[in-house]
Amino acid sequence: MTKEMTNASIANRLAEKIKNSPFGELIDDEDMYDLVKTALFEAFFTPSKKTGEYGRITETPPLVVEVAREVLAEEMRAYTKDWLAKQDDDFKEKLLANLKEMLDDLTPQSIAKEMFSAMIFTPLSHFRNDMVNRATDILNGRQR
Secondary structure, eight states, rough: OOHHHHHHHHHHHHHHHTSSGGGGGGGHHHHHHHHHHHHHHHHSOOEEEEOOOOOOOEEOOOOOOOOHHHHHHHHHHHHHHHHHHHHHHHHHHHHHHHHHHHHHHHOOOHHHHHHHHIIHHHHHHHHHHHHHHHHHHHHTTTOO
């Protein structure tokens, strides 16, 4: 089943429900179908944007991507487990040695440093970038 076919069947069912409701009398069938189709696309396939502190806009993946991640996560774990089981012991030993080396580098101090950096320097960096952008806009005669 293609994406268009799935979207069309969902859109048709929703349009039919709306058509049978009191609102359905206010709009013709073609316009209702277009409205529902657009609303479905916006809801499932368009990234969402949220405004945070200092007016910073963050974009999150479309809902369909989030759902796919959840659905595929278990499959990916099973695939990885099967793949690792098929590898020879020498490969597994090297992989474990590399992972152990990476984990050994994670001391409480390095974890605290990374957390502090994320908590302090990231917001300051966003603030600095926002101030530079605002100053550039003012110098170029644009208002925000």
